[in-house]
Amino acid sequence: MNFLYKPWPWYVAGPIIGLTVPALLLLGNKRLGISSTLRQFCAACFPANIPFLQYDWKKDIWNLYFVGGILIGGFIGGGLFGNPNATELSQHTVNDLRLLGLTNFNGLLPHELFGWSNLLTWQGFLMMIAGGFMIGFGTRYARGCTSGHGIFGLSSLQWTSLVAIIAFFVGGIVCSYVLLPIILKP
Protein backbone atom coordinates (compact mmCIF):
# COMPACT_ATOMS: atom_id res chain seq x y z
CA MET A 1 0.00 0.00 0.00
CA ASN A 2 3.07 2.15 -0.16
CA PHE A 3 2.07 3.65 -3.49
CA LEU A 4 -0.89 5.45 -1.90
CA TYR A 5 1.52 7.73 -0.05
CA LYS A 6 3.69 8.52 -3.06
CA PRO A 7 3.24 11.86 -4.85
CA TRP A 8 1.94 11.69 -8.41
CA PRO A 9 4.19 12.66 -11.32
CA TRP A 10 3.17 15.65 -13.43
CA TYR A 11 1.99 13.42 -16.29
CA VAL A 12 -0.64 11.91 -13.99
CA ALA A 13 -1.77 15.02 -12.09
CA GLY A 14 -1.74 17.36 -15.13
CA PRO A 15 -4.12 15.35 -17.34
CA ILE A 16 -6.58 14.84 -14.47
CA ILE A 17 -6.57 18.59 -13.81
CA GLY A 18 -7.11 19.20 -17.54
CA LEU A 19 -10.00 16.73 -17.72
CA THR A 20 -11.80 18.68 -15.00
CA VAL A 21 -12.55 21.33 -17.66
CA PRO A 22 -14.70 19.08 -19.91
CA ALA A 23 -16.08 17.19 -16.90
CA LEU A 24 -17.64 20.38 -15.48
CA LEU A 25 -18.86 21.53 -18.91
CA LEU A 26 -20.49 18.18 -19.69
CA LEU A 27 -22.01 17.73 -16.25
CA GLY A 28 -23.86 21.02 -16.29
CA ASN A 29 -22.29 23.75 -18.42
CA LYS A 30 -20.09 24.82 -15.51
CA ARG A 31 -16.83 26.66 -16.02
CA LEU A 32 -13.83 25.90 -13.83
CA GLY A 33 -12.99 28.90 -11.66
CA ILE A 34 -12.31 28.85 -7.96
CA SER A 35 -11.53 32.39 -6.86
CA SER A 36 -15.19 33.34 -7.42
CA THR A 37 -16.09 31.18 -4.41
CA LEU A 38 -14.32 33.76 -2.22
CA ARG A 39 -16.77 36.34 -3.54
CA GLN A 40 -19.63 33.94 -2.85
CA PHE A 41 -18.56 33.50 0.76
CA CYS A 42 -18.26 37.29 1.14
CA ALA A 43 -21.69 37.82 -0.40
CA ALA A 44 -23.20 35.13 1.83
CA CYS A 45 -21.56 36.20 5.09
CA PHE A 46 -20.69 39.91 4.92
CA PRO A 47 -22.56 41.59 2.05
CA ALA A 48 -22.59 44.99 3.86
CA ASN A 49 -24.61 46.67 1.09
CA ILE A 50 -21.60 46.58 -1.22
CA PRO A 51 -22.92 46.55 -4.81
CA PHE A 52 -20.25 44.04 -5.95
CA LEU A 53 -21.53 41.61 -3.32
CA GLN A 54 -25.23 42.10 -4.08
CA TYR A 55 -25.79 39.26 -6.49
CA ASP A 56 -27.44 35.87 -6.47
CA TRP A 57 -24.55 33.87 -5.03
CA LYS A 58 -26.82 30.85 -4.57
CA LYS A 59 -27.08 30.51 -8.34
CA ASP A 60 -23.52 29.18 -8.37
CA ILE A 61 -23.89 26.97 -5.34
CA TRP A 62 -22.46 24.08 -7.36
CA ASN A 63 -19.05 25.74 -6.99
CA LEU A 64 -19.25 25.53 -3.21
CA TYR A 65 -19.81 21.78 -3.54
CA PHE A 66 -16.84 21.69 -5.90
CA VAL A 67 -14.48 23.46 -3.48
CA GLY A 68 -15.86 21.29 -0.67
CA GLY A 69 -14.66 18.40 -2.77
CA ILE A 70 -11.22 20.01 -3.13
CA LEU A 71 -11.04 20.24 0.65
CA ILE A 72 -11.87 16.52 0.95
CA GLY A 73 -9.39 15.70 -1.83
CA GLY A 74 -6.74 17.64 0.10
CA PHE A 75 -7.60 15.70 3.23
CA ILE A 76 -7.32 12.33 1.46
CA GLY A 77 -4.18 13.20 -0.49
CA GLY A 78 -2.37 15.29 2.09
CA GLY A 79 -3.85 14.16 5.39
CA LEU A 80 -4.69 10.46 5.17
CA PHE A 81 -2.14 9.57 2.52
CA GLY A 82 0.33 12.42 2.82
CA ASN A 83 3.82 11.86 1.46
CA PRO A 84 6.00 11.07 4.51
CA ASN A 85 9.21 11.92 2.64
CA ALA A 86 10.74 15.22 1.69
CA THR A 87 9.56 16.77 -1.61
CA GLU A 88 11.83 15.70 -4.46
CA LEU A 89 12.78 19.20 -5.44
CA SER A 90 15.53 20.29 -7.77
CA GLN A 91 18.83 20.45 -5.88
CA HIS A 92 19.16 24.13 -6.86
CA THR A 93 15.90 24.95 -5.11
CA VAL A 94 16.93 23.01 -2.01
CA ASN A 95 20.25 24.86 -1.92
CA ASP A 96 18.59 28.25 -2.39
CA LEU A 97 16.05 27.57 0.35
CA ARG A 98 18.75 26.26 2.70
CA LEU A 99 20.54 29.59 2.25
CA LEU A 100 17.34 31.25 3.44
CA GLY A 101 17.41 29.13 6.59
CA LEU A 102 15.00 26.31 5.74
CA THR A 103 16.02 22.81 6.82
CA ASN A 104 12.79 20.79 6.72
CA PHE A 105 11.53 19.93 3.21
CA ASN A 106 8.82 17.53 4.35
CA GLY A 107 5.16 18.12 3.73
CA LEU A 108 3.51 20.64 1.44
CA LEU A 109 4.36 23.80 3.36
CA PRO A 110 7.53 24.54 5.33
CA HIS A 111 6.73 23.75 8.95
CA GLU A 112 9.32 26.31 9.96
CA LEU A 113 7.28 29.12 8.42
CA PHE A 114 3.62 28.07 8.42
CA GLY A 115 2.66 27.51 12.03
CA TRP A 116 0.46 29.24 14.61
CA SER A 117 3.50 30.42 16.54
CA ASN A 118 4.78 32.25 13.45
CA LEU A 119 1.52 34.00 12.71
CA LEU A 120 2.32 37.09 14.74
CA THR A 121 5.96 37.44 13.75
CA TRP A 122 6.35 39.96 10.95
CA GLN A 123 7.57 37.20 8.61
CA GLY A 124 4.55 35.05 9.34
CA PHE A 125 2.22 38.02 9.10
CA LEU A 126 3.56 38.93 5.65
CA MET A 127 3.51 35.36 4.35
CA MET A 128 0.18 34.12 5.68
CA ILE A 129 -1.99 37.16 6.33
CA ALA A 130 -0.72 39.67 3.76
CA GLY A 131 -0.15 36.82 1.27
CA GLY A 132 -3.71 35.57 1.70
CA PHE A 133 -5.06 39.10 1.37
CA MET A 134 -3.21 39.57 -1.93
CA ILE A 135 -4.65 36.27 -3.23
CA GLY A 136 -8.19 37.42 -2.50
CA PHE A 137 -7.77 41.01 -3.68
CA GLY A 138 -5.69 40.18 -6.73
CA THR A 139 -7.76 37.31 -8.09
CA ARG A 140 -11.02 39.22 -7.85
CA TYR A 141 -9.46 42.30 -9.46
CA ALA A 142 -8.05 40.05 -12.21
CA ARG A 143 -11.42 38.25 -12.49
CA GLY A 144 -9.87 34.85 -12.01
CA CYS A 145 -7.03 32.77 -10.68
CA THR A 146 -4.82 29.95 -11.84
CA SER A 147 -7.82 27.71 -12.45
CA GLY A 148 -10.20 30.22 -14.08
CA HIS A 149 -7.55 31.94 -16.20
CA GLY A 150 -4.64 29.50 -16.12
CA ILE A 151 -6.50 26.27 -16.84
CA PHE A 152 -9.97 27.19 -18.13
CA GLY A 153 -9.12 30.49 -19.80
CA LEU A 154 -6.05 29.19 -21.60
CA SER A 155 -7.91 26.00 -22.58
CA SER A 156 -10.60 28.11 -24.22
CA LEU A 157 -7.87 30.16 -25.97
CA GLN A 158 -8.75 33.52 -24.41
CA TRP A 159 -6.02 36.10 -24.84
CA THR A 160 -7.12 37.93 -21.68
CA SER A 161 -6.27 34.80 -19.71
CA LEU A 162 -2.83 34.68 -21.31
CA VAL A 163 -2.27 38.28 -20.19
CA ALA A 164 -3.50 37.31 -16.72
CA ILE A 165 -1.25 34.28 -16.37
CA ILE A 166 1.77 36.31 -17.51
CA ALA A 167 0.92 38.91 -14.83
CA PHE A 168 0.55 36.14 -12.21
CA PHE A 169 3.98 34.79 -13.10
CA VAL A 170 5.67 38.21 -13.22
CA GLY A 171 4.29 38.95 -9.74
CA GLY A 172 5.29 35.53 -8.46
CA ILE A 173 8.80 35.66 -9.92
CA VAL A 174 9.51 39.15 -8.56
CA CYS A 175 8.18 38.12 -5.16
CA SER A 176 10.08 34.84 -5.07
CA TYR A 177 13.38 36.40 -6.21
CA VAL A 178 13.26 39.73 -4.45
CA LEU A 179 10.76 39.88 -1.60
CA LEU A 180 11.06 36.37 -0.18
CA PRO A 181 14.83 36.54 0.45
CA ILE A 182 14.31 39.86 2.25
CA ILE A 183 11.55 38.36 4.42
CA LEU A 184 13.41 35.15 5.22
CA LYS A 185 16.99 36.40 5.62
CA PRO A 186 17.83 36.01 9.29
Place this chain on the structure above:
Amino acid sequence: MKNLKYLLVGIVFGLALTKGEAISWFRMQEMFHFQGFHMYGIFMTAVPIGAIAILLIRKLNVQTFNGEAIDIPKKPYHHGIILGGLIFGFGWALTGACPGPLYAQVGAGYAVTIITFISAMAGTWVYAKFQPHLP
Protein backbone atom coordinates in the same frame (compact mmCIF):
# COMPACT_ATOMS: atom_id res chain seq x y z
CA MET B 1 -28.62 16.19 -4.61
CA LYS B 2 -27.90 17.36 -8.13
CA ASN B 3 -24.83 19.16 -6.84
CA LEU B 4 -23.19 16.05 -5.38
CA LYS B 5 -21.56 15.28 -8.72
CA TYR B 6 -19.60 18.53 -8.41
CA LEU B 7 -18.43 17.41 -4.99
CA LEU B 8 -17.10 14.22 -6.57
CA VAL B 9 -15.31 16.09 -9.37
CA GLY B 10 -13.92 18.41 -6.71
CA ILE B 11 -12.54 15.46 -4.74
CA VAL B 12 -10.72 14.12 -7.80
CA PHE B 13 -9.48 17.61 -8.70
CA GLY B 14 -8.33 18.25 -5.12
CA LEU B 15 -6.62 14.89 -4.98
CA ALA B 16 -4.75 15.63 -8.22
CA LEU B 17 -3.72 19.08 -6.93
CA THR B 18 -2.51 17.64 -3.64
CA LYS B 19 -0.87 14.43 -4.85
CA GLY B 20 0.57 16.34 -7.80
CA GLU B 21 2.15 18.76 -5.28
CA ALA B 22 0.51 21.71 -7.05
CA ILE B 23 -0.35 22.99 -3.57
CA SER B 24 3.25 22.73 -2.36
CA TRP B 25 4.96 25.94 -1.31
CA PHE B 26 8.30 24.31 -2.19
CA ARG B 27 7.15 23.46 -5.73
CA MET B 28 6.03 27.08 -6.27
CA GLN B 29 9.49 28.41 -5.38
CA GLU B 30 11.03 25.84 -7.72
CA MET B 31 8.64 26.93 -10.47
CA PHE B 32 9.19 30.68 -10.02
CA HIS B 33 12.95 30.11 -10.14
CA PHE B 34 12.68 27.91 -13.27
CA GLN B 35 14.61 25.20 -11.47
CA GLY B 36 12.34 22.25 -12.11
CA PHE B 37 9.98 20.96 -14.76
CA HIS B 38 7.31 19.49 -12.45
CA MET B 39 4.83 22.41 -12.32
CA TYR B 40 5.38 23.29 -15.99
CA GLY B 41 4.69 19.64 -16.81
CA ILE B 42 1.34 19.93 -15.03
CA PHE B 43 0.38 23.11 -16.93
CA MET B 44 1.67 21.72 -20.23
CA THR B 45 -0.50 18.60 -19.95
CA ALA B 46 -3.57 20.15 -18.28
CA VAL B 47 -4.00 23.06 -20.71
CA PRO B 48 -3.70 21.15 -24.03
CA ILE B 49 -6.04 18.43 -22.75
CA GLY B 50 -8.57 21.07 -21.70
CA ALA B 51 -8.09 22.87 -25.03
CA ILE B 52 -8.62 19.73 -27.14
CA ALA B 53 -11.73 18.91 -25.11
CA ILE B 54 -13.17 22.40 -25.61
CA LEU B 55 -12.29 22.30 -29.31
CA LEU B 56 -14.18 19.01 -29.69
CA ILE B 57 -17.14 20.33 -27.68
CA ARG B 58 -17.33 23.38 -29.96
CA LYS B 59 -16.73 21.58 -33.25
CA LEU B 60 -19.17 18.76 -32.56
CA ASN B 61 -21.69 21.03 -30.83
CA VAL B 62 -21.69 18.77 -27.80
CA GLN B 63 -24.35 19.41 -25.16
CA THR B 64 -24.35 18.62 -21.46
CA PHE B 65 -25.57 15.23 -20.26
CA ASN B 66 -28.94 16.89 -19.62
CA GLY B 67 -29.13 18.31 -23.13
CA GLU B 68 -28.29 21.90 -22.20
CA ALA B 69 -26.19 23.98 -24.55
CA ILE B 70 -22.58 24.53 -23.48
CA ASP B 71 -21.45 28.12 -23.70
CA ILE B 72 -18.04 29.60 -23.05
CA PRO B 73 -18.31 33.35 -22.53
CA LYS B 74 -15.47 35.65 -23.52
CA LYS B 75 -13.46 37.10 -20.66
CA PRO B 76 -13.32 40.83 -21.40
CA TYR B 77 -10.09 42.74 -20.81
CA HIS B 78 -9.76 45.44 -18.18
CA HIS B 79 -6.65 46.81 -16.46
CA GLY B 80 -7.35 44.71 -13.37
CA ILE B 81 -6.25 41.68 -15.35
CA ILE B 82 -2.69 43.02 -15.16
CA LEU B 83 -2.81 44.98 -11.89
CA GLY B 84 -4.77 42.35 -9.98
CA GLY B 85 -2.73 39.63 -11.65
CA LEU B 86 0.53 41.11 -10.35
CA ILE B 87 -0.90 41.42 -6.83
CA PHE B 88 -2.14 37.85 -6.91
CA GLY B 89 1.27 36.67 -8.15
CA PHE B 90 2.86 38.09 -4.99
CA GLY B 91 0.33 36.29 -2.81
CA TRP B 92 0.84 33.08 -4.77
CA ALA B 93 4.61 33.09 -4.18
CA LEU B 94 4.28 34.04 -0.50
CA THR B 95 1.67 31.44 0.46
CA GLY B 96 2.44 28.79 -2.17
CA ALA B 97 -1.27 28.76 -2.91
CA CYS B 98 -3.88 29.93 -5.33
CA PRO B 99 -7.53 29.87 -4.26
CA GLY B 100 -7.97 26.19 -5.23
CA PRO B 101 -4.87 24.97 -3.40
CA LEU B 102 -5.92 27.06 -0.41
CA TYR B 103 -8.91 24.77 0.09
CA ALA B 104 -6.68 21.73 -0.40
CA GLN B 105 -4.08 23.01 2.08
CA VAL B 106 -6.78 23.46 4.71
CA GLY B 107 -8.07 19.95 3.96
CA ALA B 108 -4.57 18.48 4.10
CA GLY B 109 -4.42 19.51 7.74
CA TYR B 110 -2.32 22.68 7.62
CA ALA B 111 -4.66 24.31 10.09
CA VAL B 112 -2.98 27.71 10.02
CA THR B 113 -3.93 28.10 6.33
CA ILE B 114 -7.45 28.78 7.62
CA ILE B 115 -6.01 32.18 8.53
CA THR B 116 -4.64 32.54 4.99
CA PHE B 117 -8.10 31.65 3.69
CA ILE B 118 -9.84 34.19 5.93
CA SER B 119 -7.30 36.79 4.79
CA ALA B 120 -8.12 35.92 1.17
CA MET B 121 -11.81 36.47 1.93
CA ALA B 122 -10.88 39.81 3.50
CA GLY B 123 -8.92 40.70 0.35
CA THR B 124 -11.92 39.92 -1.82
CA TRP B 125 -14.16 41.95 0.46
CA VAL B 126 -11.84 44.98 0.37
CA TYR B 127 -11.67 44.68 -3.41
CA ALA B 128 -15.47 44.63 -3.53
CA LYS B 129 -15.61 47.74 -1.35
CA PHE B 130 -13.18 49.75 -3.48
CA GLN B 131 -14.15 48.27 -6.83
CA PRO B 132 -15.92 51.43 -8.11
CA HIS B 133 -12.77 53.51 -7.49
CA LEU B 134 -10.21 51.19 -9.09
CA PRO B 135 -8.97 51.53 -12.67
